[in-house]
Amino acid sequence: MRKKSIRATVFMLLLVSLFSASLVSAGATQIRPMYTGVSSLTSGLTISSSGAATCGGRASVRSGYTVDLTVELKQDGSTIKTWTSSGTSIVSAGGTYYVMSGHSYVVTTTASVYDSNNHLVENPDKDSLVTYY
Template structure:
């Protein structure tokens, strides 16, 4: 009888440790990636009832870095329109493009970040939420 109790206790401790490890790893995936030059990166997409897709991408870069920003509107996974901008501090790009109904759309913003020696240090991207129109 005592062996069953010890086995049950060990089994429960094992389950608790596995569950705790899963919670820690799940929490870790929710922490944003840290970048060297980029302090924030965003993409947004809104589509009006008439099909006007307003696309915006924005990057904030730390002092001493520059960014080449590319904002792509994608229809069913393929790029249909691109906007670009470059600069320091806060850089944004985008515009409005009329789209056809019956498709899924997403905006991808990519930031090519360069240090003061003009070396590429990172190239993160960020997708907007997918919008079905």
């Protein structure tokens, strides 16, 4: 009787450890949104020592879709400069804009994606890393 109790306890501990390990590995998986028309969306910002902010965004869309791309440079959360572009396949927009020191900056890239019937199918956005200058 005692051997059965020990075996049952060891079995339960083994099950708990296997379950815990699967939860840890599942938690380590990065979750990324899946889109219908967009295959990738990027947003970037670099600021030189003279205050030249180089801003850029890029969207790759699948065949049969078009995209209106908007790239916004934001200072302390408010848009101070916008670039736009439209097209199919790979579309990019951006440029250089001089910024003032003492603020935080981020670039937000937004892709308005349309199907072949010109219906909006998705509108994802992506922020660059915040840069303090």
